[in-house]
Amino acid sequence: MDERPDHPGDHAPRHPRPRPSKHRTRKPLRHNASDDETPFSIRLTDDSGVLLGGITGWTWGGCGxxxxxxxxxxxxGQGLGSRLLIAAEDEIRRRGCDRAVVATMSFQAPxxxxxxxxxxVGRTPDMPxxxxxxHFYKRLSAVDPADSVNS
Structure with missing residues (x-):
């Protein structure tokens, strides 16, 4: 499927997926787990389908x-952010990863x-x-998916 608009007046999709190049300029030295970068996106909607929030991320080389x-x-303040984070961690685990990273600003959500x-695990000072x-890190343990649903 082509992610570009069909006509000049059409709008491009909000989050086009990266398209791999058809031509490689050089061969990789070896194949390894870090060749598996894959994005994810989880939406939170109400019963009528209105978007209330979401979380995006990636998995790559055993890390999410x-x-x-x-x-x-x-x-x-209703626990929905926690539900989204738990859902993202579950997806990261489902993809075979055992750790997660995230960065946030001091005025947002440390x-x-x-x-x-x-x-x-780190802090970049002197931001605007x-x-x-x-910068945060978490080792993810294998958990029963039913535990996440009840959290």
Whole structure:
């Protein structure tokens, strides 16, 4: 399927998938687990299908990463962010990964990730307006998927 618009007036999709090149300029030295980068996206909708939030990320070489977690402001504080994060961790595990990483700004959600067992492994200081970027890591254990549903 071509991700480009058919006509000049059409709009491109919001999140086009990267398309692999048909031509390689050189052969890889060897095949390994780090050749498996794959994005994921999980949407949270209400009963009528209205988007309330979502989480995006990737898996690669046995590791999963959270790129973005977003909720409508009216939906915050109800545990929905936790549900999205748990769903993302379950997807990361399902893909055979045993660790996850995420970065967040100091004014966003460092406490949220700490509460979910992420350990801060680094900090980039001197970001705009005196903020910092916090880098987190979590070792994921194998869990029964039923445990995540009840959390």
């Amino acid at each position: 990463g959270i790129t973005s977690l977003w909720l409508e402001s009216e939906q915050r 406490g949220f990730y700490r509460r979910h067992g992420y350990q801060e 307006d005196g903020t910092a970027k916090h």
